[in-house]
Structures are given as C-alpha cells and as structure tokens.
Amino acid sequence: FFFLMIRRPPRSTQSRSSAASDVYKRQVHGGGYVQKYNQDGTPAITAQPKPTQNFDGVDYVMETALKGDFALIKAWKADKQGNLVFRKTAINFGGVFATAGKKCIAEVEEIVENGELEPERVQVPGIFVDKIIKWTGYNKLIERPTFTDESSQGGKPQIKNKRDKIAARAAKELKNGMYVNLGIGLPTLVPQYAASDIDFTLHTENGALGVGPYPKKGQEDPDLINAGKETITVAPGASFFTSAESFAMVRGGHLDATFLGAMQVSKNGDIANWMVPGKMIKGMGGAMDLVSSGSKVIVTMEHANKDGSLKILNECTYPVTGLRCCSMIITELGVFEFQNGELVLIEVAEDSSVEEVRSKTECNFRAVSYTHLRAHETPEHLVCRLLLEKKKT
Numbered sequence: 607f608f609f610l611m612i613r614r615p616p617r618s619t620q621s622r623s624s625a626a627s628d629v630y631k632r633q634v635h636g637g638g639y640v641q642k643y644n645q646d647g648t649p650a651i652t653a654q655p656k657p658t659q660n661f662d663g664v665d666y667v668m669e670t671a672l673k674g675d676f677a678l679i680k681a682w683k684a685d686k687q688g689n690l691v692f693r694k695t696a697i698n699f700g701g702v703f704a705t706a707g708k709k710c711i712a713e714v715e716e717i718v719e720n721g722e723l724e725p726e727r728v729q730v731p732g733i734f735v736d737k738i739i740k741w742t743g744y745n746k747l748i749e750r751p752t753f754t755d756e757s758s759q760g761g762k763p764q765i766k767n768k769r770d771k772i773a774a775r776a777a778k779e780l781k782n783g784m785y786v787n788l789g790i791g792l793p794t795l796v797p798q799y800a801a802s803d804i805d806f807t808l809h810t811e812n813g814a815l816g817v818g819p820y821p822k823k824g825q826e827d828p829d830l831i832n833a834g835k836e837t838i839t840v841a842p843g844a845s846f847f848t849s850a851e852s853f854a855m856v857r858g859g860h861l862d863a864t865f866l867g868a869m870q871v872s873k874n875g876d877i878a879n880w881m882v883p884g885k886m887i888k889g890m891g892g893a894m895d896l897v898s899s900g901s902k903v904i905v906t907m908e909h910a911n912k913d914g915s916l917k918i919l920n921e922c923t924y925p926v927t928g929l930r931c932c933s934m935i936i937t938e939l940g941v942f943e944f945q946n947g948e949l950v951l952i953e954v955a956e957d958s959s960v961e962e963v964r965s966k967t968e969c970n971f972r973a974v975s976y977t978h979l980r981a982h983e984t985p986e987h988l989v990c991r992l993l994l995e996k997k998k999t
Contacts, residue, residue: 634894635667639881639925647886677707681730682829684714685723688732693829695813697729699849704734711737715744729848746828752836754820755798762799768908768938771955774799776865776906776936780806784862785855787811787896789879790834792906793865807841809861811852811892816844833892853895861901866893868905870922873969875932875944877905878924890927897928909937910966918942918949919968939963942971950974 635656642651657668679700681690690712692700704710712730717740755763765771773795780786780796784806788794797808798819808817810832817832818839826837855861870878877897880890897903910916918935935942940963941953949971954960960973 634890640887643886672706674703674707675709677703677705677710679703679710679712679730681712681714683716683718683723684712684735684738685718685720685732687720688712688735688738689723689728690714690730690732690735691723691727692729694827694846695810695831696829697846697848698812701730701848702850704730709736710734711739713739713741715741748826748828748831748837749835750831750837751826752820752838753823753826756822769795770799771938772906772908772936775941775953776904777801779863779902779904779934779936780804781862782806785809785815785860787856787861787864787901788832789864789866789893789896790832790891791867793867794832794834794836796865796906809852809855810838811849811856811896813847813849813852814838814840814844815847815855816841818844853892856892856895856899859900861896861899863902863904864896864899865904865906866896868907868927869917870924871905871907871918871932871935872922873918873920873949873971874947875930875949876922877903877927877932878922880927881925883924893927897931902933903928903931904934904936905932906936909939909963916966916968939966948972 634653635658637653637655639653640649640651641653642649644650659666659668679690680696681700682693682696683691690700690704704712712735717738762774763770765774769792772792776793776796777799780800782805786806787809788796800806807815809815810817812831812833814830814832818841821827821837821839825839828837830838830840832838866877866879868877868879869882877893880893881887907917909918930944930947932944934944939955939958940951943950943952949969951960951963951971951973954963954973963973964971
C-alpha cells in the first residue's frame, strides 16, 4: 500500500492551479528533513524528494510502503492460533504493523486456548503472527499520567495563566454536534472550559472517539491514553478503533474542528508546528493530515515566544505543516480570523489593546470593530454587560 500525504485546495478563493503548486513547497515533497539521527544528534539520513500525483484536483505526495523485517507489537490476549485482541486505545497501529513486517512477534499478557476468543473480537488474525511471547511479571508504565483537577468540583477550573486564558476563549468555538480533534499541549485544556450545555465529541488519532475528562488519581488505565500519551477516560457512547481507521475519519473530512498548537503562523494562514530545524524530533505526528482534512483549523498559542521573538509572521521560517489552512488564531492578546485570505483581528483581550497586538505581530492585519470578551463570558452575557455599562454612563 501507499501512505498518501494529502494537500487539499484551501477554502480561499484562490485558483486550483496556484493551490496545486503549493505541494511543491513542502519539505516532505522536496526532501531534506532528517529521517535518522546519529548518536550525537547530527543528521544520518535525510529524506529524498518524492513524486506527486493529482487526483480530482487534489495533490498527493506519494510515499512507498514501509516493509519491515520484523514487526514487534504488544497485544492483550492471544490464542494458540495466533489471533490477537487489544484493549482500548492500545491497538494504535499494532494491527497495521502486524501486516507490514516479514515476521511479526507479538508480546501478550495472556495466552488462551483456541475457541476462547470470540471470532468477532479478533483484531489481528493469526495468519499475520509468527511468534507469541507471554511476558511474566508485567508492569505497565504510563508515560504521562494526567489527572482531573478535583479542586474545580465539577465546575470550570480557575484561569491561572496565559494558557488557561487561551483555552477558555477557545472553548467558545465548540458548538453542539461537533466532532473535534485536540492537538497535544495547550489544546487539551480547551474542553474543561466548555459550557455545560454544549454537546460535542472528542477524537484522538490513536484510536478513540468520545474522549472524556482526565481520570481521578487511582483510576488511570495504561491502555487508555490520548495521542499526547496522557491518561484519559471515555464518555458514554465512545468507541475504539485502529489508528488507520482514525485517520480515515480525518482524511475523509468527518471532523468539524481541529485545535492545534503552533510555533509559527503566517499572514496567509500557513502553519509550522512539527519541527524546529536543527533539533531532534520524534516524528511529524498527525498534524499534516489534520490541517488538510477540510475541518476548521484553530491555532491556540501564546502570542510571542518567551525570548520575545514573534510567532505571527509574514512568512513561516520553520518547515510548514500546511499552507493556507488556518481558520483562526487565538492568543492571550486576541483572536484573529482568516477572511478571504486576509488576516483580521476580531477580538482584543480585556487587558490588551490593538496597539499592543500590532507591536507583537510581524505582519500587517486589519482590525475590525471588536469587543473585550471576558473569559467564560458568552456573547449573550457580553451584550447584557455592555448595555448595563452604557446605562451607567
């Protein structure tokens, strides 16, 4: 099979011909990004240029399939036929990897007799599995144990810093019926500030739909994590699936909104969030698929770096994740929208000003009539507050 990097024509009014040329500006297509590092962190192998193909007006970067000599996977149970069963999000890419290696070795917690696994529960047929190893004295480790803030007592947590402030504002973009993906880091804070009457469904790329809040201490499950490796819970009506199925949801355009962090955003809506040149990276993650999926892409980030360097730029200087794909930027200073290819400031934070926003933004933007929307404040509350303030004056 092939892995396909999707580049959809942006939602702006630009022509398809100019959209088609965008794919050739990407580092994935042009080559040059590091695929393997030496022990000292210097590049050992860099990517070569890749061919592209256009299908129905959409450009794809073609990637040949990975053919491993061995596929080493972890499953929950196996029978003596080699059939495998996984728990919750632990399947991840396990099922796909089993099909991609010349030899598949599965480490399992329990081996049962043939017939003890219900056929409809088998997630990897034994034909793909060459060897099963039962691990004794197994101790499952959790890389990022994360717990709910019990001090909030079921309400919204307090806004203590810039990140909380950004997340609280971003939560206002959640609407009833939405399917939403959250990037790692700041975006994971967004749901806890959502209004109680908003019903939305959270998706995580590693294989869960219907993600709930973080667990309480003592209730965490090492087989139930999100794409950022944090412990999670699931809501009633949730489902688990492979990462391949998860990305079918993304690439098929089934998500309504994607919240992402970013290192840079350009005035054209380009996003750079997957690597810093010269620094070692573990991988690009799912961001490239998410930003080209057709969902509303909302960037949540601090307005500038700690050293004062700017993040909203004329052009991204880091390798881009996607071109002209951003719909909205939310920072602690204000909210931008991309309207017909133009960057527009639509809100300014209560403790900021247009002048401050301009001083901390490299590119030009248009500021429309804006309001100081306070954290946790709905548009209805804003109207009432402004009427009361007008009455007082």
